[in-house]
Amino acid sequence: MRIAIDAMGGDHAPGLIVQGALEAAAEWPDTELLLVGDKVAIEPLLKGSLPTNVKIIHAEEVIGPDDEPVRAVRRKKGASMVVAGQLVKDKQADAMLSAGNTGALMATGLLIVGRMDGIERPALAPMMPTMDDIGVLALDLGANMDAKPEHLLQYAIMGSIYRSKVHGIKEPRVGLLNVGTEAKKGTETAKAAFDLLEQAPINFIGNVEARDVLNRNCDVLICDGFAGNIMLKAMEGTAGTIFSMLKEAFGSSVLTKIAAAIMLPKLKQLKKKMDYKEHGGAPLLGLNGLVVKCHGSSDVIAVKNAVRQARIALQGNLIDSISAEINGK
Amino acid sequence: MRIAIDAMGGDHAPGLIVQGALEAAAEWPDTELLLVGDKVAIEPLLKGSLPTNVKIIHAEEVIGPDDEPVRAVRRKKGASMVVAGQLVKDKQADAMLSAGNTGALMATGLLIVGRMDGIERPALAPMMPTMDDIGVLALDLGANMDAKPEHLLQYAIMGSIYRSKVHGIKEPRVGLLNVGTEAKKGTETAKAAFDLLEQAPINFIGNVEARDVLNRNCDVLICDGFAGNIMLKAMEGTAGTIFSMLKEAFGSSVLTKIAAAIMLPKLKQLKKKMDYKEHGGAPLLGLNGLVVKCHGSSDVIAVKNAVRQARIALQGNLIDSISAEINGK
16 A cells, blocks of 8 residues: 655654654555655655655645645645645555645645545544543544534544544444533534434434543544534643643742652643644545645654554545445445 | 522522522612512521511522423413513513523523513623633523524624623623634634624624633633533533542552642632632623523522622613613614
8 A cells, every 4th residue: 555645744844754754664564655745855864775665756845834725735736745635636645644734735635635426525533632542533623614414424424434444443432512412402503413413324322512522422523613623722722721820830839849740740641641632643534535634743653653544544445435335335 | 779589599599599698688788689489498598587678579489400491481480580580571670690590591581581672692691710810701602502693793792891891891802712813714604703793893802712711812702602612611621620630640649649738729729710600690691681690509609799790780781781782872
């Protein structure tokens, strides 16, 4: 199998992206990695030798974090991210990974790789952190703001197949993000989605609340991109604020500094648990190929984990399985 | 001025509700308090004497926490909450407070007290906690799930007047809850609301994110009841989970228990900051009278605070001010 990696996207590109790719290439000799980016920037990072399962695909341009997504993808045909997407489109690669501009990657997915037949809206599906470190796959978390009930149904089917194929969960529990756990709650969209999900070939467990996500109240959390993004940011903001208040409290006297020294390892562990960046790449589901968004701060381990994840998805025929379920084949 | 108090609603009713009312009556002799509820339950709590500015209005029935809101309000005409609402409707009281069933109180507001002319949807407007203890008024937090842009505009006008009249904030900063701070973000509803808010006679500061609410990024936070509720529950859930993980971490060894003893006062303070129940009653704005929802766990101080809050609102002619702004008078 062949995986295209956008070598120029992310805070640590191309250095740590290339290094991560080289380590992945060493670990999985059966996988061909296509490093897409500026030859002049990439070659010095290879330390003189190119493994047989790594190729460089030259791309002159780069889409930056501040580029307007759709315009950038339309105009910069030579950008590393767009070239990687084109490789997937042309079946020269089975999957692509990028730690670059999220909006531009979604545009690359839609405009270059293309929507899967039968799918109305692709969805971005990151893992939300949970206290037991297993995580919840949440979708959509920002690809589409206005979701119809039918879109939420498709998210549920795609998310369910992903968790089963990639994470080996049998009959993943699918929950609908809502304002209460009873049926007949929420917006008209949520109520209509509830009815559709009850009829779907998934293990639908009903409405779930944002307050219980950290306790892994489901395996797949279905939401529209607007409410989902607000939930995620409310969680991030609350955790960040509490940790910074704790830091202040621990630093306030000699005694509290002693307490801080005692608690430091536990606090670090807790902080790490809350960090959704720890949970690997987020697939963009509903495209004609596998596209994985890696976090902007991705390092060597993150790139390697994303390659591992893409390999499992490809081995499990993720895309064909989704297509078969959506199109009833 | 006269304030009706639902003596039978809330976890600590009638005991602490009545006690809170008595203390409020002693503090503000110019305010008449109407204790609405079961005479037989209330009278023994008065310790033999009824202050001249307290009256008991007998009500035979009670709406419980598990009653279906609309049905309960329609059928239990003799319930303390409904009778208190009727007093406001009949101009026998200027305001009503209740710590009872939230849904039933919203139904009482709509069906008994009545919607203000020109208002399409009343809104529930609690204070969200902020780290500086000042708080953000958020509306709507659950009265209406499907908000149109025009509803969000009315929330903004009502919330802005409330913070100015009740909290003395000049030109309160109004923010629209969204997935990014730039303009043109979010759902079609959010985009249309943004345009309306820009034209409104308020201090609109643009889109704000859920992650910054704890840092008081605005004074009035505008959201639909669905996203707002999800934001609030995500914040509550995250804070609750972190505190319970901290408790576990602090209890894990003799050393960490020493650290816990040192940190206890600071942690309690921090936990209190995050507790939105600390922030008094939530007005239901957009009705033909003042209706205040007190938290279910309201105690003596909470009831007294709610009376204080209602007095200030009444002194500032809150309802007439909102009506004048909405109806352009």
